[in-house]
Amino acid sequence: MARYFCGSKPMNNNFWKGKKVLVTGGTGFLGKYMVEALCKAGAEVLAIDFRKPAWEIIGFDFREADIRDKEKVRDACRGMEVVFHLAAIPSIARAKRTIYHDINVEGTRNVLEGALDHKVHKFLHVSSSTVYGIPDEFPLSEKSPVHPLGKYGRSKLAAEDACREAVLRGLSVSIIRPRVIMGAGRIGIFSILFDRVRRNKPIYIIGKGTNAFQFTNVSDMVEACIAAAERRQSDLFNIGSEEILPVKEELAGLIRHAGSCSKVVSVAPWLARAGLKILSYAGISPLVDEQFSIADKNFKLDTTHAREVLGWRPRYSNLESLIQAYDWYVGNIKEEGGQYRNILGVLGRFKHSQMGGFQKQP
Template identity: 45%
Template sequence: MKKVLITGGSGFFGEHLAERILKENNEIVIFDINTPSEKIKNYVKFISGDITNKQEIMNACKNIDLVYHSVALVPISRAGDLFHKVNVVGTRNLLEACLINRVKKVIHISSSSVYGIPREFPLKEDSELRPFGEYASTKYQAEEMCMEYIKKGISITIIRPRTIVGEGRLGIVGVMFDWMRRGKNIYLIGSGKNYYQFISPSDLADACVLAAKKNYNEVFNIGAEQYRTLREDLTALADYAGSGAKVVGFPSSVIKSGLWVLDVLKLSPFVYWHYMTIDKNYAFDVTKAKNMLGWKPEKSNFDCLKEAYDWYLKNYKNLKYGNTHKSVPKQKLLKIVRAFS
């Protein structure tokens, strides 16, 4: 039995990961500033701590065999300087603690944002990295730090997931679900004829667990194998919802200009990363993960959306507002747009 630490284990993906690792019969320790949900709290040990505090993460790493590093601030948090503090300084604190405590393996959960606006389709692990904005830049810096600590002797695998969508996923996705439930139009930036890939939390967790069983100091792209154009997948979800919601495309330049103004004024939950990439072909080639890890993704884009929407319908009356993937951002001026949609 291994003793496993999950940083950010109370978060959206961290919780799914903990559920998956429980099947491995390992002892799980969750390190987070938030307490785990009722779903898993009785099956894990919880350490309340801040990744930016060196001593707290140092203590948490004692006698740990394996670390899954999934703590990070997400783009909609508009965290400013905190992105660097959590995503870069926090990662350095963790890796130094792993080095000193002789942790055998680290799985670092990165982000597709390190690729920036893609210049090729699909993206491979060796595709050009062009991060833009504070969030993406700090995720890139965290990856660079992992490379430094590999040279110091830690075995580290970097996982780059596409947009994670599944049971419990809210954030910007929750805004779309709200409009869909009400039968409002779902507006696309552009025609929606671009391919936009998701990944289910369960398939991503499987990839992480498989990577932990290898000594690869490698980077792996993880995304659904079955995906259609964004318009096709969202239209299929609208048909499934049966609320009368329609998917409507608008010229990218018009929508992006409007969202940029609202973003600057902080009157919309959408941030630069969202509206600059959502109309692009954005998908990963997952051949490397399949061949080297033996990973077999099971869920399609539509499966991801359907699971997330079903969960939303069961829980929308009790949701919390916030800027994480487990909460719904306030729509602000978008409520006016919704009213006339």
């Protein structure tokens, strides 16, 4: 077991001081923030993940473990009072068909079984807003119907079902459904956007950009998770920012902040989706179907329940979260960039001609 260190002093928090806490997925984007916050609060943290952390945070232990390994997971749960289950494979292009079920469903079951076996007091499960599918309400509440879209969304709903089964067996479980988590350190698909802004390239968007597309700041997410984990009752909470501008305005704000000459260019939804499907079939699309299916839709979660029950309030707007992520990217980018650097530009290579065909742009 490796020991890692950070420079911040633990916060004075009577609830968490001395609590034994397990964080799965502890070296990921959200995991780093979660581990740091718990350490500052005085918890005794064990983080597990399939890879070692590339950063240093004070006062936590780390074990290399895959949540598909039942014995390693069960052993990690030994003596724990609270489990934060963050580990999952996200919605990514070219993922193997079965990997979502293996990690997001069976892996979650392994962690739940370990928590039940060792009589963990509280289990916090991070789910996803993708369980709602293409939104047919605005905003979406925890009681809105779920119609998960794609393998990832279906796997996250199945993981929620596993959590509910564990509740019936006596485990206290709170489930968090966040919108897209954003903030310093978030890259992934957003590195394409940030790279084009940095290089003054056009930003092509699906639709007119008049829709509201909610983010969740990573720090706000951590605060919500910790608040939910302090409650004995099992519950379900939507989490997301409150200050949301139309997509086109959010991007314009980012471009102004960056001092970029990029322009936001709308692409007809049917044309964009057709192009992205072609890229998907070719195995080079950075997006999966469920991502570009909702890109031009209003997608906002109603966080009333979290605000009323947890006393939680988001501190960051959509734009502030996006700017945090961009600034981090610019400060940490490697000049060679990623494999998808030019993919977004493909959307701008064609336009719909008046004759109903496709016409290549100069």
